[in-house]
Amino acid sequence: MKFSSVGRLSLLALLGAGACSSDHAARDRGGDARMMAAPEPTPKRARASAYDPQIIDHARAMLAEGRETFRRDTFGDEAFWGDTLNLHRSIESAVSPKIALAVGLKVDSEALPDELVSKIKKNEVNMDDPATTVALLKLNAVVGVQGFFEESGKMKSVGITCALCHSTVDDSFSPGIGRRLDGWANRDLDVGKIVSLAPNLDPFAKLLGVDVATVKKVLLSWGPGKYDAELDKDGKAFRPDGKPAATLLPPAFGLAGVNLHTYTGFGSVTYWNSYVANTQMHGSGVFFDARLKEADQFPVAAKSGSWNSRPKEKDRVTPKLAALHFYQLSLPAPEPPAGSFDKSAFQRGQTLFEGKAKCATCHVPPLFTDPGNNLHSPAEIGIDDFQAERSPTKAYRTTPLRGLWSHQKGGFYHDGRFPKLDDVINHYNDHFKLQLSDAEKKDLIQFLMGL
Numbered sequence: 001m002k003f004s005s006v007g008r009l010s011l012l013a014l015l016g017a018g019a020c021s022s023d024h025a026a027r028d029r030g031g032d033a034r035m036m037a038a039p040e041p042t043p044k045r046a047r048a049s050a051y052d053p054q055i056i057d058h059a060r061a062m063l064a065e066g067r068e069t070f071r072r073d074t075f076g077d078e079a080f081w082g083d084t085l086n087l088h089r090s091i092e093s094a095v096s097p098k099i100a101l102a103v104g105l106k107v108d109s110e111a112l113p114d115e116l117v118s119k120i121k122k123n124e125v126n127m128d129d130p131a132t133t134v135a136l137l138k139l140n141a142v143v144g145v146q147g148f149f150e151e152s153g154k155m156k157s158v159g160i161t162c163a164l165c166h167s168t169v170d171d172s173f174s175p176g177i178g179r180r181l182d183g184w185a186n187r188d189l190d191v192g193k194i195v196s197l198a199p200n201l202d203p204f205a206k207l208l209g210v211d212v213a214t215v216k217k218v219l220l221s222w223g224p225g226k227y228d229a230e231l232d233k234d235g236k237a238f239r240p241d242g243k244p245a246a247t248l249l250p251p252a253f254g255l256a257g258v259n260l261h262t263y264t265g266f267g268s269v270t271y272w273n274s275y276v277a278n279t280q281m282h283g284s285g286v287f288f289d290a291r292l293k294e295a296d297q298f299p300v301a302a303k304s305g306s307w308n309s310r311p312k313e314k315d316r317v318t319p320k321l322a323a324l325h326f327y328q329l330s331l332p333a334p335e336p337p338a339g340s341f342d343k344s345a346f347q348r349g350q351t352l353f354e355g356k357a358k359c360a361t362c363h364v365p366p367l368f369t370d371p372g373n374n375l376h377s378p379a380e381i382g383i384d385d386f387q388a389e390r391s392p393t394k395a396y397r398t399t400p401l402r403g404l405w406s407h408q409k410g411g412f413y414h415d416g417r418f419p420k421l422d423d424v425i426n427h428y429n430d431h432f433k434l435q436l437s438d439a440e441k442k443d444l445i446q447f448l449m450g451l
């Protein structure tokens with residue numbers, strides 16, 4: 001307290017001194033001039049350059065454009081999901097809203113007209129009829145799924161967007177129906193089951209050199225909240241112990257200031273956006289990464305050439321990357337709900353996190369990842385190297401922990417191997433020989449829940 005008030009005083013004194021010293025110092029201070037009882041600025045000493053408002057306008061435009069891209073842009077991937085796999089045919093014939101909600105798809109209540117809302121409330125909408133799903137798609141109300149329609153209203157194709165896996169809703173209307181929460185991991189979404197519904201799975205079978213039955217088996221092995229973003233590069237569908245190779249869908253919020261992204265640090269946010277939009281969503285664009293042509297580590301990518309993707313026609317991804325990047329970095333980690341954790345335990349937990357439990361050596365506050373090259377070897381964190389070896393880095397990235405409370409479903413660590421935070425803490429306690437008491441473990445958990 002004392003220290004900071006002294007600090008503030010001397011800062012004011014300095015600024016004050018500057019105000020009297022010279023015009024040069026006054027110019028250098030720029031916008032800070034308004035903090036003092038300064039004379040009215042004359043036009044010559046205007047507060048901001050003409051460039052400053054341009055920066056603000058640019059930020060606003062990038063945010064709006066990036067949000068639209070994140071929520072609705074398919075980058076032309078309907079050529080794959082609809083035109084090639086015919087997923088829209090399955091939706092039309094077999095996916096009722098009840099089924100859609102059961103496989104974890106979410107409905108944006110803000111996109112529903114009032115009339116429809118009151119009909120749903122009165123139970124006057126048939127939630128067992130796939131035609132209702134098609135109607136919802138026409139309203140742009142199924143989060144992350146974009147329908148394409150003939151003039152007659154018949155479904156022509158379907159594509160997916162980033163929001164499919166990285167958005168959910170607040171359930172304010174009913175479970176699975178509510179207002180969008182961009183960046184929150186959808187841990188209910190069963191991507192594998194949805195893809196397995198497509199009438200044509202031949203493209204996956206051909207790529208992986210297996211039959212369609214095997215493709216289905218792999219897709220159905222993932223389960224809710226998981227996806228395998230490296231399968232089309234290395235063809236590894238299962239871990240050596242027979243468990244699925246898929247990883248949890250991570251949140252896409254709270255990433256500003258974090259160096260490397262993905263569980264194994266493939267690259268920056270914008271690197272990964274290009275990787276996903278082109279090679280996972282099958283959008284039409286350019287993606288280049290010579291690390292992925294190493295045939296020993298990435299046999300499928302080396303053969304398919306997906307390490308160097310070029311669009312058949314227009315590049316619909318690259319022009320979107322800047323605003324998409326900007327939008328993601330703007331997503332704050334959500335604050336924990338009031339009363340959801342014990343505040344005094346949180347404080348004791350913080351002391352442990354930064355002290356005895358040594359967590360903050362890697363999860364450095366307030367980013368909760370390592371500033372710098374945020375990677376660690378599998379041995380360092382005491383786990384197997386299967387997933388690390390699927391990345392060019394051969395390492396694990398220190399997970400930023402803000403907003404952890406919002407993605408507890410599915411467990412923790414890249415593959416959800418630790419079902420509860422207790423299991424994570426016990427793992428660290430054994431691995432780092434921390435000798436934490438039961439009470440200390442509980443405090444650490446309250447700290448994590450309050451981040």
Ligand code: HEC
Pocket residue numbers: 160161162163164165166191226227228229230247248249250251252255260261262263264269272273276277281324328
């Ligand atoms: C089919 C589901 C799916 C879709 C669609 C998808 N992602 Fe992801 N995303 C994942 C998975 C799974 C990972 C983790 C991959 C890994 O670590 O190997 C991931 C990782 C990320 C990360 C890294 C998060 C972190 O903590 O470092 C970002 C950022 C991201 N995705 C953004 C996007 C954007 C932007 C799009 C749209 C262009 C998108 N994703 C589309 C499933 C998806």
Ligand code: HEC
Pocket residue numbers: 263353357358359360361362363375376380381383396397398399401404411412413414415424425428429444448
């Ligand atoms: C040597 C660096 C290091 C130290 C020390 C460390 N962590 Fe981690 N932490 C990591 C890495 C790397 C991961 C990612 C592991 C994975 O996904 O497989 C991780 C993951 C986690 C996760 C899972 C997050 C999620 O979303 O799945 C939690 C929780 C966590 N750490 C908490 C802690 C706590 C609490 C401590 C102290 C007891 C600690 N960590 C100490 C590097 C570290």
